[in-house]
Amino acid sequence: MYILGISAYYHDSAACLVRDGRIVAAAQEERFTRRKHDQDFPARAVEFCLRQAGIGAEEVDFVAFYDKPLLKFERLLETYIDYAPRGLRSFLKAMPLWLREKLWIREQVAEQADYRGKVLFTEHHESHAASAFFPSPFESAAVLTMDGVGEWATSSYGYGRGNELHLLKELHFPHSLGLLYSAFTYYTGFRVNSGEYKVMGLAPYGEPRYIRQILDELIDLREDGSLRLNMKYFNFAQGLTMTSAAFDELFGGPPRRPESRLSQREMDLARSVQEVTEEAMLRMARHVRRETGERHLCLAGGVALNCVGNSRILRERIFDEVWIQPAAGDAGGSVGAALSVWYQYLGQERSVAEVCGEHADGMRGSYLGPAYTNEEILDFLETTGAKYRLIPRDELAETVARRLADEKVVGWFQGRMEFGPRALGSRSILGDPRSPRMQSQMNLKIKFRESFRPFAPSVLRERVADFFELNVVSPYMLLVAPVREDLRRAMTQEEENLFGVEKLNVARSTIPAVTHVDYSARVQTVRREDNAAYYDLIAAFGRLTGCPVLVNTSFNVRGEPIVCTPEQAYTCFMRTEMDCLVIGDFLLEKSEQDETATAADTAWQEEFQLD
Ligand SMILES: [Fe+2]
DSSP, X not given: OEEEEEEXXXXXXXXXXEETTXXXXXXXXXXXXXXXXXXXXXXXXXXXXXXXXXXXGGGOOEEXXXXXXXXXHHHHHHHHHHXXXXXXXXXXXXXHHIIIIITOHHHHHHHHHOOOSEEEEOOHHHHXXXXXXXXXXXXXXXXXXXXXXXXXXEEEEEEEETTEEEEEEEEETXXXXXXXXXXXXXXXXXXXXXXXHHHHHHGGGSXXXXXXXXXXXXXXXXXTSOEEEOGGGBOTTTSSSSBOHHHHHHTTSSOOOTTSOOOHHHHHHHHHHHHHHHHHHXXXXXXXXXXXXXXXXXXXXXXXXXXXXHHHHHHTTSSSEEEEOTTXXXXXXXHHHHHHIIIIISOOOOOHHHHHTTSSSTTGXXXXXXXXXXXXXXXXXXXXXXXXXXXXXXXXXXXXXXXXXXXXXXXXXXXXXXXXXXXXXSEEEEEOTTOTTXXXXXXXXXXXXXXXXXXXXXXXXXXXXXHBSOOSOOTTSOEEEEBOGGGBOOOOHHHHTOOTHHHHTSOOBSSGGGOOTTSEEEEEXXXXXXXXXXXXXXXXXXXXXXXXXXXXXXXXXXXXOOOOSHHHHHHHHXXXXXXXXXXXXXXXXXXXXXXXXXXOOXXXXXXXXXX
């Protein structure tokens, strides 16, 4: 039986195909259309999922849509009436798309996916919750979802047991932890729904000097983690901005203009909202633990991408174990919707052994996107005229590891593309974390940005505790951990006084390229069962250097979605100063490519201005 899950029309559209309860394919639409966070109907992602399974749309038994458009529409109308006539402009802006597409999901599915069978709808937070629990390695667990907003809900909790999922309580719009964070994302000059990561990365540079204003004025944070926003300070319910004039007044001026210089104020604001968010997450988690009595916790929803907050929940030992859906944002809603039909609508049995198979959980390392065979790759390389060498599989890891140890930057394209926002060793750019130059080199020469955020490390699962204060699996980079104390380097007073990026460029540990200014790192642990090629590469690098850790950043440049095809990987390789590219079993060296083709495309680079 095939169930096709779809999420669309808000942010990061995606499709997911489930065969007899197992996820066989999942991908975000942006990877195919090359429009970052594409929110249109995921026609190309659907096409990929069906192709992966080798079936036509007529063989799909159910389509599951990840939210209830009518409920969402009702929220829009009611909010408009509440604030009328103030929200007229935003209302008029939203209406055409609602009336043309968003309310007509069945028609869209028929038209764009050529499917005329049964379409079922799950609620937005049900989809998040299902995506958190059903693929988790737990027989029973508490479930907590937190995001900006779905239909009405902005957060929910409950529990899952076997094939059942029960949501007990919800928090409703406009009171939302996600929207609070997004308001600060907007105010500090970043893009809402994608810049939240930057706010989190900026936080360690600041002091939490605005916590009182946030807690006294902006929100009423309760003991159970629920909150109420003081809407005097926000404009998202009725306007086209996140914050209001009162917000500007409270924090001493207008929002930072995007791309303008960051000041201490933004860093302090970031630190403050991050701490308040962590406090709310902790309170919610404690409350959920008390209410459900469960020992395990599953998380999803955009706020669960806040890996610093997740790690606080883990470190405070509120639950024995925590599992986080890798596509915690709305893309993952497609997974939840499909699994919800399988388990809840159809009442199929769920056994953890079957969910996981050889993997640590049901997401199978999140390697659920398209793969390319060596024949397909060769075809492409031949037509392009690239200079390549075929490396025998058993020599590949060693060959690439040697280049990494020589401080070469390597584009690594292997197997099935990752589902969710992170590159996890299938579409990654890799480097040597021990190199003090690596972080600025990769930022400036390859990603065309100057970033205040360090890169993330990938480390062999069994060696994680040798480098980080962490000893659980973190396959999806959704946890942070301190670099071990014995690997750290103390800062001189002079170095402490540096500002912003300068501060990050000072080596703080023996793995400086992945160590943040507060000595934390966003860790990915790698098991051979999940990604053999990547595991073997890190292991080979470890044998060579004594350090089984690599810098892992997504294979893309700023402003572009992660590469999907060999052609996109090759283009990115040629247009940046990456030294090597490995696609399947083929190795390309920049120095051997045609000079005309290697001349960096400056017009293309100019599009990507610095952070
Ligand atoms: Fe959501």
